[in-house]
């Protein structure tokens with residue numbers, strides 16, 4: 001049976017990223033890499049990407065923005081708090097990528113897989129090419145422009161300490177946007193297809209921001225960042 005007690009791990013305050021978009025970054029147990037939750041304010045409720053249990057003051061701020069309506073569990077490895085959200089907000093619609101469904105459903109019911117989701121006023125989800133149906137990208141289109149929200153396939157982790165931090169830095173998996181070595185092993189099945197899709201996404205009109213699965217959002221030349229990641233995955237032939 002799932003543990004539905006509202007377990008709050010240390011996290012930062014709710015931070016506004018753009019119009020209708022908010023973010024909370026918080027700790028993971030026994031890991032230096034942090035997780036993040038993205039909140040999109042729709043006209044008729046909140047869309048939460050990778051929800052995490054927040055302290056009551058932050059939950060009160062969140063609920064001032066709206067009621068949780070759609071909740072995205074972006075992979076089978078991001079299911080940590082979904083049973084707690086199911087318990088606290090029974091009316092939510094839970095969305096997940098098809099490949100993650102079985103693992104997520106060991107703790108909480110999934111209502112729709114990505115291809116069954118018609119989108120909302122400001123958001124839609126597409127699978128990321130080259131990773132099968134393991135992960136998608138949330139495409140948020142608001143008044144200011146388009147934000148792309150990824151999961152583990154794209155990270156932008158700051159450098160961090162310890163032995164792991166030194167290894168990440170040495171292999172180039174921290175300090176810049178990248179598809180990490182671990183993601184290439186665990187998620188990516190076709191690097192060229194992924195690179196092609198990242199280049200296509202870089203051409204998105206009105207692109208203002210890329211939000212990686214873990215790490216710092218990119219609003220300074222997000223298209224250029226996606227092209228650089230694609231070029232490292234699949235170097236252009238001269």
Ligand SMILES: [Fe+2]
Pocket residue numbers: 077078151152213214
């Ligand atoms: Fe992750």
